[in-house]
Amino acid sequence: xxxxxxxxxxxxxxxxxxxGELVHARREAGVQIAxxxxxxxxxxxxxxxxSEDLIRGRxxxxxxxxxxxxxxxxxxxSSTGLTWVVDPIDGTVNYLYxxxxxxxxxxxxxxxxxxxxxxxxxxxxxNPTNGELYSxxxxxxxxxxxxxLRVATGKQxxxxxVGTGFSYDSRRRGLQAxxxxxxxxxxxxxxxxxxxxxxxxxxxxxxxxAYYEKGLKPWDHAGGALVxxxxxxxxxxxxxxxxxRALTIAAEPGLFAQLExxxxxxxxxxx
Numbered sequence: 210x211x212x213x214x215x216x217x218x219x220x221x222x223x224x225x226x227x228x229g230e231l232v233h234a235r236r237e238a239g240v241q242i243a244x245x246x247x248x249x250x251x252x253x254x255x256x257x258x259x260s261e262d263l264i265r266g267r268x269x270x271x272x273x274x275x276x277x278x279x280x281x282x283x284x285x286x287s288s289t290g291l292t293w294v295v296d297p298i299d300g301t302v303n304y305l306y307x308x309x310x311x312x313x314x315x316x317x318x319x320x321x322x323x324x325x326x327x328x329x330x331x332x333x334x335x336n337p338t339n340g341e342l343y344s345x346x347x348x349x350x351x352x353x354x355x356x357x358l359r360v361a362t363g364k365q366x367x368x369x370x371v372g373t374g375f376s377y378d379s380r381r382r383g384l385q386a387x388x389x390x391x392x393x394x395x396x397x398x399x400x401x402x403x404x405x406x407x408x409x410x411x412x413x414x415x416x417x418x419a420y421y422e423k424g425l426k427p428w429d430h431a432g433g434a435l436v437x438x439x440x441x442x443x444x445x446x447x448x449x450x451x452x453x454r455a456l457t458i459a460a461e462p463g464l465f466a467q468l469e470x471x472x473x474x475x476x477x478x479x480x
Contacts, residue, residue: 409433
């Protein structure tokens, strides 16, 4: 079904907002853990599943034939060339503890749901705790509400506030912490917020100067990566590789050029 990017963006914004309201209401009522995934720390709540069901249903109603790739349900192949890549709650542990840093991320991409090959078209990322809605479209810029976002330039690595995240696997998390301990003396400071989608949007909004993380799934970064890129950030892996599971780095181009070799030196991609 043909659609303009503006139409896709409008749909992403509407659906993300509706799912955000649902997620917030369920948090107010109390969280129920439905299951664990890769580790006991890696949880799924009933609200994760309910949010994804809502998003999936709204997309199916509006865009029959589009593919779907979400964190909590089976993928559906596309007959239109478009696939929706969705994280119903990014930052579920924050959600469990009522830490106000979790997000609903809704993105639509052209091609297969593979960060190495897709072309992101439109995205919306909402923080349900404060109603902040980030959005972006290919070639159309990035916004926080109605405010256009642009990354600041000229930042030196030594003065950069850098965000990151850690694996649910305790062994890998320890190795990642070792790398952070060696990075801290070379930057202003480190932040671990707990939501990759919000971290990427924070780079776009100037709340972080840079962000990196290994192990991200497509739904973790599809929305936030487009927001960051449309705000002027370079979003990629090491040595020209696309952002993805091996490594995702986001920063304005000059800072990216300073941070990338340091992360390579620290062996982040091998951890």
